[in-house]
Amino acid sequence: MFWLLVLVAVIVGAVYRRRRPELCQIHSDLPIGEKCYPVIGHAYLMKNSDTDGAVWFKALGRQAIENGGITSFWMANKLYILVAEPETSEVILKSCMEKGYVTQFIRTVIGNGSIFAAVDIWRPRRKILAPVFSMKNLNEFVKVFNRQSMIMADMLEPMAGGADFSVWRYFNTYTFDSVCETTLGIDLHSQKDPNHPFLIAFDFVSQELAKRMVSPWMYPEFIYRLLPRYNKFVFHRKIIRHFVDEVIKIKQKQQSTFQKGDNNDLSDTAPKTFLDMMIESSGRLEQKYSDLELREELMVIVMAGTDTSAVGASFAAAMLARHPHVQQKLHHELDLVFANSDRALTVEDLPKLKYLEAVIKETLRLYPPVPVTAREVMNDVKLPSGTTLVEGVSVVLNIWATHRNPTFWGADAEQFRPERFLEGPLKHPSQFQPFSLPMRNCLGYNYAMMSMKTMLANMLRRYRILPPSHMDGHRLQEPLKVSFDVMMRDMDNYEIRIEDRTENQISEGRLLSNQKETSKKKSYC
Template identity: 25%
Template sequence: MHAFVFIHLTFWVGTMGRVRAAMEMEVPPPWLSSLAVLLATALFLAAVLRRRGSRNKHYNLPPGPRPRPVIGNLNLIGPLPHRSIRELSARYGPLMSLRFGSFPVVVGSSVDAAEFFLKTHDLAFLDRPRMACGKHTVYNYSGMLWSHYGAYWRQLRKLWLTELLSARQLRRTELVRAEEVRAMLRDIRAGAGAAVAVKEHLLMATLNVVSRMVLGRKYVGEQGAGAAAAVATPEEFRWMIEEIFFLNGALHIGDLVPWLGWFDPNGYVARMKRLGKMFDRFVEHVLREHEDRRRREGPAFVPTDMVDQLLELAGDPCLDVPIDRDGVKASILELITGGTDSSSVTVEWAMSELLRKPEVLAKVTEELDRVVGRGRLVGEGDIPSLPYLDAVVKETMRLHPVAPLLIPRVSREDTAVAGYDIPRGTRVLVNVWAIGRDPAVWGDAAEEFRPERFVGGEEAADVKGQDLRLLPFGSGRRMCPAHGLGLRMVQLVLANLVHGFAWRLPDGVPPEKLSMEEKFGISVSRRDQLKALPEPKLPGHLY
């Protein structure tokens, strides 16, 4: 958003400078008349927007800053929107009106506001805005993330929850997760003695887990990948994952001011189209492999992964709404990307907090030694017996939710809350980052990393959408359907990183000096990757 505002203002300032220079010339250049038309059109449309706003004055909107023509309140949004919005909410209240370009926005930054949008009136706020990323990277909104509420979305959600990501399916794939976590520990041990970029290992481990669960095998970093290597190299695929997360968080001008949709100063749309073609080549390759196996095995065919399940479900004539090939490909893409980056980001934040708090790291280590011992790795069955580790995960998700503003929603009908009106078509944001740091909810130490707050009286605090103080996966019908898998991955990976190695910061960096600066996208990660020195502490045969 900050980049958009900067470029927008630079564009107009530069334009006006060229106009002044042209007026000093005896003969105006040929582009001046076209520019005059463009400026006149912009002023006309701004006037139309103002008149439209005046017609809506009968709505009693929540308080908020006065919007400027064309850009609305984008001038108030910095490079970390969740922080800028919390500062504005401190002035205008936990229910606040903004305007992003041409679109009205309402932001909720309190538990009560989250309850209204995500639970009490969840059905009224189930649509998604039509944004360029959903069009160009997710097969024209064919997946579950960006599709509007309706029969198609309800059907996809049901299939994800009851078939693809059910508790039964997660139990069946437990061995896959254990094998890839062990492979990650082995890779880290091989590089012991030097600082490692923690997220590089996390990303590869989660990518391999998701690839095996969704696609049936590893397509990246495996010698036997065969023809897949010609579709995307390991480096290209890692880049594709990071690129789609960046572009789904980047704001194209046309997403905010539709009549400027042709203007792509950052090249975001061009990048989206390029990325969409790269992913399509990869997904088509995967589908052809699976379809070939189905044909070869004939009646003896048994689904072995999520792609097999999707193809089988898409061919079911009893579906309420048919799922075409783009719908299958969009689901594959969302399963791969959604299960990869978010888990890696959360574990990296958790490791960062533990390295900043050696006393907390010591408590986690003591619990693991006591419950698991140093004769084996941590398994998923151990997690319920590790309450302090669970508290560390919850505290990390409180302070560092991967999607701090959740994915935006759109109101499907006129609604009223606390005496204010929310007109149909309003975009809705829930600032779960601000809720997680609200002193009224978490006390005076709300900004501090204290896992102890979840031990004892707060131990039952829930991260699965029921406790509205903690919403790392959202809540209600639009809650992340992969929350069960995501939570298991975070707990298992973090537990084994701490259990398998003694960690310290490189170059004598004191814990309190470790930077915790953020980088904004659809997921908010560390600005600089965490680098740390691992020292193996388990018997060598366990790695």
């Protein structure tokens, strides 16, 4: 029965393609140097792991760059245009507001959360969310970032001077605790108990969504529901939704108690959370957020906020382990700002950490947590190349490839060089887009940057990051191997080593003192 349904879907797809000759013409105008097979098209290229550089967004991105920044491929009966060039990206982002077809699978988890919702749902919700993410509000969260990242630094202490380990668990639980506290007003202490059901469920769901995105035979909902994996997906999705629903209930109960004046622990001077601000912001409009709408938007913030910052910071740690001269500059900047003290990081410190910000941006350029985003063409769109896209075409904006396009980043586009973000304005405003671009860009960009800067600063104040002991010099010069499960991951799981920087500073100080004494003796000769 299952294979019969698959066969029917394949036949329907083939008939659709034949009836849309304009799509075939677009593909002819924007060729790809890979064989297109009957029925499946280029689906065989959709690999999730980076074996020999074959992960799909890298392989197709290179072809797009070689083809002037744009190419096309078939996924069964669906034609996709892949863009690796900022000028075309800008046209698409301004003309096509509907998110891509494959994002419907993410909506099976978060519902109509605004990041992937249809335009008619996204637009009014954006009006509510935009003021919530103001810098004034975000600045209030720095104390949370600092406290939680100090806990993270303490948790890392047993690893100092020890064996290789994955920094992912420490960063992921830090971001989870920070996001839950700033968004929902609760501290789940997952840093001390990393086996939180939400994190386990989120990891499973992320991998499952990625598999479905690159498996056209699982696109039809009626086929996917017949697979054994569907029941596992529903089980883990239920855990995620139940977690957020329970937190909303707790928060509503706290607010109700406070309004009655029955709880002295709550006060109007307590820091407001995203949930508080969303309720207030929606209350200014005619129609307030329902509990379902609150859940959908909170799921977006919690899930995206947890994973994006953790992925970005983990890649940064992996890159710093491979580039000690960059890390040395970072330590120098941190010493200038904090003067080797252990005082708390404040909101006033963040703008002073300019080189740290450049390091994070350079990491996001080479390893953007979300390497691709997609849009649907609803009306004719003429591209700078002269090709006109028509309704029915999907566009994949390949952020990974755009960030490595040598036309805009230069001959050293593949190199890790943070200084490029301190050398003046970019050639094109759309060539750097780790969090997409307006109008439907990620509102949490500044939140994520502040969180990453805080966690990395507090980690690097105490530790020096070293490469894994099992990697030789040649391996350390190679690009990181990555995989894709909604977000990009390091296939080596962000392995590093760390050493206590305080002890190292003492030995460095003695060495410097000896060098000065030697220099004095030489000057007397």
